[in-house]
Amino acid sequence: MSTFMPGRKQVEGSHAVAEAIALSRPQVISCYPITPQTHIVEGLSAMVKSGALSPCEFMNVESEFAALSALIGASAAGARTYTATSSQGLLFMAEAVYNASGLGLPIVMTIGNRAIGAPINIWNDHSDSMALRDSGWIQLHAESNQEALDLHIQAFKLAEQLSCPVMVCMDGFILTHAYEEVDMPSQEQVDAFLPPFVPQQVLDPSDPITIGAMVGPDAYMEVRYLLHHKHLQAVEVIENLRKEFKRHFGRDSGGLVSSYRADDAETLVLAMGSINGTIREAVDEMRDEGHRIGSVKLCSYRPFPLEALREALKGAKRVIILEKNLATGLGGILASNTRMALRGLNTPVNTIIAGLGGRPIPKKSVVRAFRQIETGEVEEPHFLDMNWPAIHEAINNRGLVKRRESEAQRVLRSVSGVEVAKPVR
C-alpha cells in the first residue's frame, strides 16, 4: 500500500482509514484482530514497525477488553490513542467502553459495523454499535470511505475538545473492504487542523491526582449529567467541526445530518451509513417518475441531534426510516429515536428493517418498499426481502420438531433447500 501519499487515489477503505489515523499522529494504538476491521490495524502495524508512524507505541493485546483497557491507561497518561473493533469484539470490551466515557478519556475507535451472534455471522449490520449506543461515546456513521477517512481526523479533534471518546462507525466489508477513490490530505493539512493532544486530566508523578475514585449516591447523578451535557455540547461542536473541516480540506464531511433532494419532498427517507448511496439512487429513480421523495443522512447518531433532525424532517408528509438493526419485540431503534425528534408533529413514521447479517439491500427492493409505503400497503415495521415462507414454517414447527437441530439450522435448511450438517448422534 502507498503510505503517506497525499492526493487522490484508489485504495481499500481500511487502508484509507489507517492512513488517516496515521496522519492524526496517534501515540498509542492497541490491536486485537476481528473481521472486518483488521486491515486497519494491520496497516497501522506496518507503519509503526517501519517507523513511518513515529513516535507511536503499537500494542498487540490479548483481547478487545485489554485493547480498550490499555488505551484507558494510555489516554489517562496523556497519549493520543486509537483502536478498532467490530461485533463480538465491541461487546467483549463493553465494560471498558462505559469506563472510558465515564473517565472522560478522548479515545477514538473505529467500529467496522457487523452483526452479533448467535447465530454467528460476520457480515454487516449495525447491531454492534447500537448495543453500545448509550455508553456515553459519541457515534458517527460514515457513508463512504472518503467520509470515513475525514471523520477519523475530525474525531480526534472532537474527542479532545470535549474529553469524550468517539466511535467512528463504518459498514463492515461494504466500506472496509471496498476499493474506491479517496482524496488523502497531506500531513501539513492535518497538522493545521488537528493540534497536539493536551489532556484535560493526566497521570503525572509531579502533580499526582487520583483518577477513577468511587462516587456514591450523593454525586453520581451529577457526574452522569456532566457526560450528558458533553453530548449536548457535542451537537454544536460537530457542526462547527464540519465547517472548520471544509475550510481546511475543501469538502463537506460529517456534521449532524445531510439532506438530499429534500426541499419539496413529501416523503423523506432517513438512514445511517453506506446505504445512503443506494437510497439516493432510489430517490433519483423515483423523482424521475414524479415521486416527491428525498433523503436525509444521519451522521451523528450519538449525540442524537433532536433539533437538527426535526428541522430536516419537519416538512415531510411521511418519514421512512431504513435501518440495519432490530430492537427485538419493538422494531427499529433509529425509528424510535426519530419519533422522539418528531414529537408533536403527527408525521407518520414507517420503519424498514433491512440488511441484517449482511443481507444485500438492492436498490430494486428499496424502491419497491418506498412505493408500497407511499400507497400504505406495508406492515410496520417492514422487513425488507424477508423470506416469510421460511419463517412461517419455522414458527409452525415450533414445539413439533424434536430438538435435533437448532431453529437457526432449520431456517437455513428451509431457505437454502439444502440439507445442512446434522449433529452426530
Added chain:
Amino acid sequence: MVQVRIHGRGGQGVVTAAELLSVAAFLEGRAAQAFPSFGSERMGAPVVAFCRMDDRPIRLREPITEPDALVIQDPTLLSDPRLCAGLHPKGFVVINASAPIELSRLGPVVEHLPKGHVRFVPATAIARQYIGRPLPNAAMLGALLAATGYLKLDSLLQAISEKFSAAIAEKNHAAARASYEAAQAGNGVTSAVLEVAR
C-alpha cells in the same frame, strides 16, 4: 456504468483482480469500486468479487446481480447453474480454460451472446509460463480488456505496478500482455488464444 463480476477460488487472486481493475479505471480518470463477496472463505472455496466503473461517482454498494461481464477464473465452477445468472444479453464472458467448452453448458444467456463475446483463455498455463505460479488473474484481466475494450492495457499494467513489487509486477505484466495480445488476435468464439499459448 459497467459492472464486472469475477468468479474463482480462494487463493486465485479473485479479490485482487477486482481491485486491479478498479485501480486501472481510476487511472483513466473514471470512478470505480471493487469489493469482494464478503465471507470467511478459505483457500480453495468459491470466491466472488465485483467491480463497477462509471463516469460519475458510484453510490450503489449492493452485490452485482446483473453483470456486463463475467470473469471465470476456475472452470470447475461452471457446474454451478447460477454462475452466469443475470448476465446482460450483450455482455461478455471470459473463461479460464485450456480448451473451448460447449456453450450450451453455460446456459441460454451465454449461448446467445453476440459473436466474440465469449473468450476461453488458458490463463493458468499463461500464469505458469510467465509468473511461475498458477495465478490466473492478470492473464484473465488482460483477456477481459482485449475482449471488451473497457480500459487500456497500459492502465492495467500500471495498476499492477502500484499493487506489487517491481519483480512480481514485471511477471504479471508479461502474463497480462501475452493474454491481451492473444485475445486481440482472436475473433469470435475462438480458441485462438489457446493456440498462441501453445
Added chain:
Amino acid sequence: MKSQRLKFYQTGTFTVGNRLLSDEMRSVQATVDRNNSLNSGHRACQGCGEALGARYAVDAVMRATNGQAIAVNATGCLEVFSTPFPESSWRLAWLHSLFGNAPAVAAGVSAAMRVRGKKVTVIGQGGDGGTVDIGFGCLSGMFERNDDVLYICYDNEAYMNTGVQRSGSTPPTAITATTQGVGEHPGQEFGGGKNAPRIAMAHGIPYVATASVADLRDLEEKVTTAVGIRGARYIHIHVPCPLGWGSDPALTIQIARAAVQSGLFPLYEARHGRLVKATKIRRKVPVTDYLQPQKRFAHLFGKTPNVAAIDRIQAIADANIEDYGLLDSHEDPPISLQI
C-alpha cells in the same frame, strides 16, 4: 577462631531487633521523608494486611524511583477503602479503571510514558480476585508481551470486598460465603486453586517474587529489586484479612508469619522463569499454628478434629519445604535474646 552463627529473635515476634542493627540497617516506621503513598485516614479494617502490604510496597516503589511512579489499581478492597470520592489516600498519581483490567491499563500507561519520553515506573496492583481470577487474561497478556509494569498482587485468599466469597486463591477447607461450612466436606475443596506466582514464572518474565507482610524488610527489598528491572515483574504478597479469615486484627502479622514459617506460603524470587532464591524457614511451625487462630478453619478443630484434612494441609506445607528447600539441613539451635 571458632564462630557460631547467631539468629536474633525478639521474644514473641521473632522479628530482628532494630536496636541490634547498625543505623543504616535499621528500619524506620515513620519519618518526615517517608512518602506515605497510602496515607492515613483510609477506611481499611483494623489489622488489614492488604493496607499494610500496599503501604510498604508502594512506599518502597516511591523511594526507589524518587517519586517517579504511577499506580494502576484493580477494583477491590484496596481501591474502595482508599478512594471514597472526593477523598483519596493516595499520594501518588493513581488510576482505577475496572476489576479485571489493571494489568492492561498499567501496560497502556507504561506505553504512554515511553512514547512521551518520560522515565516513570508503572505499577499495577490488585487483590487475588482481580489478579488470579477476573484479571488473569490481562495479566498473562501483560507478562507475555513483557510490558514494563511491576504488578503486585495482595493475596488475602478470597473476594473480601464483596463479602468473602471463594476465589481461585482460596486454600482448601477455608470457609467462605460460597464455600460454606456445611456438608460432608465443609469449606473449599482440596485440589482447587491456582499458583499464580508459578504461572507468572512460566511466562519467563524477568522477575517474580513472593512476599509477606510478616517480613516487611524482605517485601521492601523485593519491591526495590523489581523496580530496578525493566519488563514485566510480578510480586505476590500474602496479606491476612481479619474480616474474611475470622482472625483477631492484632494477630495479622503473627498469622502471616505462621504461613511462612509452616511452609504454606514459601518466600522466593525467580528470574526469567528460574528460581534464584528461597527464604529459609527460621523455625518451623506446624500448620495448625497458622490454621487455628482463623475462624475460617475452625471446623477443623471441633470436638473431633478433622485430622485427615489437617494432615493433607500439613502435607502441602511439607511439599513446599521440600520443593523450595526451605529448611537448612544443618539447623543451628536458635538463641533467644532477651533485651
